[in-house]
Amino acid sequence: MCCYFNNLEIVLCRASYKVFWILRIQLGAVNSILWKNKFLLLKAMLLVTILMLPNKIVFGQAFQEELVEMQLPQGILIKGTITSPTANKPCPVVLIISGSGPTDRNGNNPYGISANYLKMLADNFAQQGIASLRYDKRGIGASACKIKEKNLIFDDYVDDASLWVTKLRQDKRFSSVIVAGHSEGALIGILVAEKQPIDGLISLSGAGESLQKTILRQIAERQPQILAKSTEIVASLERGVMIKVDNPELQFLFRSGVQPFLISEFRYDPSVEIRKLKIPILLIQGSRDLQINELDAKALKAANGKAKLVIIEGMNHMLKNSPPNIKANIATYSNPNIPLAKPLIPAVTNFVKQIDAKK
Structure with a gap:
């Protein structure tokens, strides 16, 4: 066991030998659809060569990370991370779906976004006794593949997320399955909820209008x-x-x-799709979000009156507190040391716990 500093937190590490589903090293041609550069290649190679990740104990609450992967019929390998509390009892699990572009499972991309906000979200869930699965979408990060850009459509992302839900529902360690989508991932989550029997949905900075609008x-x-x-x-x-x-x-x-x-994504209007859902829904929106504004969240709320809407004052698109100045707001996108907005964690964890308590 060793002690080191990670983002100003004291973390104790010990080796973990648990494997989730199946772990394999597959070093083929690592090729991103749009973002071919040596840094992304190195990152992907490092991710697939790590067999085990350590358990962590943060502020006295133990949790562990496990590499997971899912083989698709087309020969595509989707890779992700399960973060879960170490308590040996069933717990709720949240499938975290990232936003648009080359955004990876942690919420980062090669174009200057390194806020680590989705990893922070996963860690905070685990500290509250909630497991999560976050993953690199096909063609991104460690899920890089040889798909040509012209052959990728939006529905592929929906189908992939749906398959993850199926796997999570089959896993006896998890008592309930909730989907949390950020930005474009929120629309993916809505469409997954139409196809799969999930227990709840969290929309984080999700658009209330179609992509073209x-x-x-x-x-x-x-x-x-x-x-x-x-x-x-x-x-x-x-x-x-x-x-x-x-x-x-x-x-x-x-x-x-x-x-x-x-063309494939333009077919969907989030406000139209969310109206079809009958499950518990939590809508989270920050008041200083430069990409999605409060009107989007209110449009989703108007479309599904039973959804719970939470506006977090001062929170931006990275789910972090931001100054009112636009330049300072954008600066948070590349700062992994800024914590998530404080009201966010109790809002999402209480929502998940309330759902799980009714199971």
Whole structure:
């Protein structure tokens, strides 16, 4: 047993030899769909070569991390991490689904976001006696694969999350299964809830409108000079028709390779989909979120009146307290030492515990 400092917390470590489902080393071609760089490659290789992660004891509360993986029929291997309390009794488990882009299981990406907010969320769950599973979506992080960008659609993410739910429900260690999705992951969670019998849903900074409306709103606010052309492109994709994009300013967002994905996601409106759900729902929204605002959360609440809405004053998209200044807000995106907003943890853990108590 050893002692070291990790983000100003004293942590005791001991070897863990528990294996969840099946652990294998598969070192094939590690290839991200969009983000091919040596740093991502190194990160993926390190993740798949670690067989066991240590148990941790933080502030007297023990929890453990275990690498997990799921083999898909297409030969794709999805990798994740189970974080769970060490108490030898059934406990609730939360499937944590990350947001859009190359965001990994911890909430980080190669483009400067290293806030570690999803890992912090998992650790806080475990300290409260709640297990969680977070994972790298297909094509991202340790789940990098040879899929071509044009062959990836939004429904693939929904199907993958649904399979994780099936595995969790079959695991006797878990007494209930709740899904928590962040940003785009919130919509994935809503759609999973339509397909799978989950016990509850947590929407963290989830949009209340369709992706195309969010895209056009953000463009209108930040790049109005490309709004007219963007509107034309979106209209074509809404009809399911791909369109040639010549404008360099629009290439990254609407390039041909990503258009099939956009077409598939444009079919869904979160407010329409959440209305179909009959399970307990918790809507969490920060007042200083630069990507999703309070109107989104209120739209979801209006669509499903039984959902519980919690607005956390001062919380931003990274689920952390932020100054009102936009530059300072963005600075939190790359700071892993800032803790999660204090009201967030009791809000989500109490919700999960209340659901589990009724099982």
